[in-house]
Amino acid sequence: MKPSSQLAFRVPALVGVTALLAGCYTMFSHPETDMADSFRDSRHSDCATCHRVGFETPLAPDPYGYVAFPFQNFYTPCPWWVDCGSGGFIGGAAAGGGSGDTEAAKRRSSVERYLGIRGGTRPDSQPSSPPAAAPAGTSTGDSSSNPGAASGTKEDQGGQQSGRTMKKDSSKPDARDDRKPDPNRRQR
Amino acid sequence: MSRGARRNRATAGLLALGVGFGLAAVTAAGAAAQSLAPVELSETDLYGMGARAMGMGTAYDAISEDATAIFFNPAGLAQIRQPELSGGLGYDRFGHETDHTRLTTWHDDLTRVDHVALAYPVPTYRGSLVLAIGFHRLADLNQAFRKSGFLIDATASSPGLYEIENYGRTGMVNAWTGAVGYDLSPHISVGASVSYLTGSSSQSSLVGNYRATVSGSDYTLDLGSPSNPDDRLFEQRNELEADLDGVTGSFAILGYLDSGFRLSGVVDLPSKLTYQGSSRFRLEDWEKIDSNLDSGQPDFFTDKITMPFTLRGGVSWGRNGLLLAGGLRWTDYSQIDFEGPINIPGTAESAYRSVVAVNLGAEYQLPSLPLRFRGGFFTEPIPYKLIAADTDFQFVPDDNDPNTSNDISKVYRDYPRADITSDQKFLTLGTGVLIENQLSLDLAYLHGWWERRTPSGYENGTTYYPTYTTVEKVTRDRFFLSTTLHFE
Numbered sequence: 001m002k003p004s005s006q007l008a009f010r011v012p013a014l015v016g017v018t019a020l021l022a023g024c025y026t027m028f029s030h031p032e033t034d035m036a037d038s039f040r041d042s043r044h045s046d047c048a049t050c051h052r053v054g055f056e057t058p059l060a061p062d063p064y065g066y067v068a069f070p071f072q073n074f075y076t077p078c079p080w081w082v083d084c085g086s087g088g089f090i091g092g093a094a095a096g097g098g099s100g101d102t103e104a105a106k107r108r109s110s111v112e113r114y115l116g117i118r119g120g121t122r123p124d125s126q127p128s129s130p131p132a133a134a135p136a137g138t139s140t141g142d143s144s145s146n147p148g149a150a151s152g153t154k155e156d157q158g159g160q161q162s163g164r165t166m167k168k169d170s171s172k173p174d175a176r177d178d179r180k181p182d183p184n185r186r187q188r
Numbered sequence: 189m190s191r192g193a194r195r196n197r198a199t200a201g202l203l204a205l206g207v208g209f210g211l212a213a214v215t216a217a218g219a220a221a222q223s224l225a226p227v228e229l230s231e232t233d234l235y236g237m238g239a240r241a242m243g244m245g246t247a248y249d250a251i252s253e254d255a256t257a258i259f260f261n262p263a264g265l266a267q268i269r270q271p272e273l274s275g276g277l278g279y280d281r282f283g284h285e286t287d288h289t290r291l292t293t294w295h296d297d298l299t300r301v302d303h304v305a306l307a308y309p310v311p312t313y314r315g316s317l318v319l320a321i322g323f324h325r326l327a328d329l330n331q332a333f334r335k336s337g338f339l340i341d342a343t344a345s346s347p348g349l350y351e352i353e354n355y356g357r358t359g360m361v362n363a364w365t366g367a368v369g370y371d372l373s374p375h376i377s378v379g380a381s382v383s384y385l386t387g388s389s390s391q392s393s394l395v396g397n398y399r400a401t402v403s404g405s406d407y408t409l410d411l412g413s414p415s416n417p418d419d420r421l422f423e424q425r426n427e428l429e430a431d432l433d434g435v436t437g438s439f440a441i442l443g444y445l446d447s448g449f450r451l452s453g454v455v456d457l458p459s460k461l462t463y464q465g466s467s468r469f470r471l472e473d474w475e476k477i478d479s480n481l482d483s484g485q486p487d488f489f490t491d492k493i494t495m496p497f498t499l500r501g502g503v504s505w506g507r508n509g510l511l512l513a514g515g516l517r518w519t520d521y522s523q524i525d526f527e528g529p530i531n532i533p534g535t536a537e538s539a540y541r542s543v544v545a546v547n548l549g550a551e552y553q554l555p556s557l558p559l560r561f562r563g564g565f566f567t568e569p570i571p572y573k574l575i576a577a578d579t580d581f582q583f584v585p586d587d588n589d590p591n592t593s594n595d596i597s598k599v600y601r602d603y604p605r606a607d608i609t610s611d612q613k614f615l616t617l618g619t620g621v622l623i624e625n626q627l628s629l630d631l632a633y634l635h636g637w638w639e640r641r642t643p644s645g646y647e648n649g650t651t652y653y654p655t656y657t658t659v660e661k662v663t664r665d666r667f668f669l670s671t672t673l674h675f676e
Contacts, residue, residue: 026370027312070554070555070556071553071560074674079270080309080675
């Protein structure tokens with residue numbers, strides 16, 4: 001067998017094995033777990049309660065230099081199946097200007113987009129597992145009510161709850177106007 | 189047998205044509221066991237895809253954040269977050285200079301669809317899965333070679349020997365591609381593509397050595413006659429039309445680092461090409477004409493070509509609106525299989541070499557305007573080791589048997605190793621504008637050039653005329669205009 005032919009079989013096999021070893025990172029929907037089933041109600045419409053880590057500190061600000069540039073919406077847009085609000089970003093920070101285009105707004109936009117658009121978190125910031133049940137009363141029923149409770153309380157996430165919701169979820173009774181970033185997503 | 193057309197005896201002559209710039213023509217009559225010319229395959233001439241990538245010197249493997257990722261790096265599709273439709277046009281101006289007995293120049297230009305591609309991100313809860321389909325030009329088959337001039341000067345008392353050679357090839361290898369990009373982890377995407385290849389190739393060649401007789405202030409050319417024979421004289425024409433189909437694919441990976449770097453690796457699988465077509469031939473000497481060009485049945489052929497693996501690696505880095513990228517592409521073209529290896533005549537050594545192409549590019553986005561500018565540089569080393577040099581001719585007398593073909597005269601050509609004085613390289617420029625935050629319009633300009641010549645010390649194999657140095661200079665100017673539309 002020629003070396004090129006050997007490579008033709010080995011490369012796909014190597015890629016396949018790598019994929020298997022890496023597990024199934026990409027998911028089309030939230031995995032069916034007892035915890036998820038228990039907290040699937042109107043107060044728990046986003047992920048922030050169960051998945052706390054990643055909401056408090058930026059993992060990295062805009063790694064590819066698109067922040068505050070006109071093309072940022074083009075290459076780091078909100079996924080089409082997610083309602084990101086005005087401006088296309090979490091928190092509604094429009095690209096490149098506007099009255100809210102302060103350094104703080106830019107930073108917030110960068111952080112939130114990083115957290116909210118691109119899938120996943122850094123390996124050291126994976127959601128705690130299993131999430132603990134939310135203490136009663138921590139969900140206030142306001143815009144940051146969440147399902148299930150997590151390793152953090154409501155207060156832990158205050159001020160960072162400007163994420164997004166799945167558009168598919170908007171038809172559900174528990175869909176809410178305020179949006180929270182999916183902690184398992186980050187923008188590249 | 190008197191000088192006249194003898195049909196359907198083209199086989200040996202066709203093989204003997206040996207134009208080094210063509211391809212399947214030399215094996216169109218395939219079965220004959222004459223030495224094959226070590227053809228130069230223009231299938232190695234990758235066309236590129238998309239104005240943004242081309243403006244960045246094709247250093248796009250580690251960027252690949254739009255639908256052109258189906259060609260550059262399917263793993264990059266995983267970065268797309270909105271359905272995207274992309275399309276583009278390409279304009280190519282080709283200039284060829286041949287300095288043999290004198291300088292001969294030739295220009296041609298062509299405008300074509302560069303690509304059309306559609307990417308669709310599948311809704312995910314975490315990670316990314318993006319599907320894409322597209323059409324693009326995989327390889328440019330256009331080639332040209334022209335030369336003419338006195339091999340032996342004509343005087344009032346003695347006729348000269350005049351050469352003419354016109355070779356042209358047009359065609360493309362088109363790829364209909366399906367691709368997928370998939371997030372394997374937060375920092376790694378993988379992708380794959382499979383392409384069905386289609387296309388066509390049309391070739392036409394004329395090569396001849398003529399007697400040049402001074403006639404007043406001008407001169408006349410002829411091929412001799414039974415009443416005035418000259419064994420040096422010939423004219424050979426060749427026409428070839430072929431359709432192709434084939435398959436290829438790729439596997440790719442793209443890694444994302446928090447520092448703003450992206451790293452890419454791509455394996456392009458071998459391209460399996462099958463040409464099916466017909467060829468016609470005509471060879472005339474002072475005594476006879478062997479031809480199926482003027483009438484009669486063409487020769488039908490099927491040629492199979494396998495282009496080898498290609499390995500690519502790249503890196504990009506972005507910050508503050510500046511995007512830098514670079515990459516390497518390695519292909520061992522000595523593994524080309526064209527109904528067997530293409531070897532240097534008389535040896536077991538391949539006429540092709542292993543090459544590493546380098547690409548570098550940069551892009552800067554203005555902070556206040558939806559404009560961006562880019563530039564780049566890349567090399568595309570010529571994989572062909574040889575150069576088509578002087579021709580020779582062997583007159584074979586007619587045996588007066590119309591059923592034999594071993595009395596067809598033969599055309600030969602020397603193929604010395606080329607002295608590549610300037611390997612192929614390109615400088616690129618580009619710009620882009622964003623309209624309504626949904627439509628990107630990009631323009632790129634590429635200027636490329638290369639030069640090669642017969643090596644010092646080259647001596648031709650003919651006794652009919654002295655050795656001439658052959659110098660080829662090629663310039664290419666390409667424009668790409670692309671647009672990308674996002675759907676919300």
